[in-house]
Amino acid sequence: MSQSRVSQLAVPVNRNDHIDGIDDAPVTLVEYGDYECSYCGGAQRAVKELRRTMDDQVRFVFRHFPLSQLHPHAEEAAEAAEAAAAQGKFWEMHDLLFEVPGEIGETKLRDAAATLDLDLARFDDDLERHAYRDRVHEDIISGAQSGVIGTPTFFINGERYDEQWDATPLRAALEDAM
Numbered sequence: 001m002s003q004s005r006v007s008q009l010a011v012p013v014n015r016n017d018h019i020d021g022i023d024d025a026p027v028t029l030v031e032y033g034d035y036e037c038s039y040c041g042g043a044q045r046a047v048k049e050l051r052r053t054m055d056d057q058v059r060f061v062f063r064h065f066p067l068s069q070l071h072p073h074a075e076e077a078a079e080a081a082e083a084a085a086a087q088g089k090f091w092e093m094h095d096l097l098f099e100v101p102g103e104i105g106e107t108k109l110r111d112a113a114a115t116l117d118l119d120l121a122r123f124d125d126d127l128e129r130h131a132y133r134d135r136v137h138e139d140i141i142s143g144a145q146s147g148v149i150g151t152p153t154f155f156i157n158g159e160r161y162d163e164q165w166d167a168t169p170l171r172a173a174l175e176d177a178m
Contacts, residue, residue: 009158010145021059030061032143034151035097036071043152043165044098064139080109082132
């Protein structure tokens, strides 16, 4: 695989993605993340601020890339986010999972679902059946095709962004992309 291939987003943003922002925003920021990754938790604070302050200018996309060999509950957390999405609360669950530092277990996932007033029987059933495992794996595959090996990994308008994840440099890169 050539270097230029790995610096590009292999799978364009599509209707299966979790998107926060308007479709015709001048900039799209795609993040591949892991809910148990402490680096992703740090980056999340910056991204959340940018989602709040740049909402008309930037379309934000989150894709799952659980590093299961390092984080034993990361894939289950990604499935929980998808189960919340099925009930119309992806971004609420996404934000809540990053607010809970450290290892995410079944109790924390269920507590988060209860906090969001999800249908708990449906949520539990979705997790037990791994109803969204394939959906999470689609993100993992698209990340691997884009050269993602760690988290968080960002792409701005399809180009890999390898600089700092703090709000100031990330904002500058997003503004440059406009």
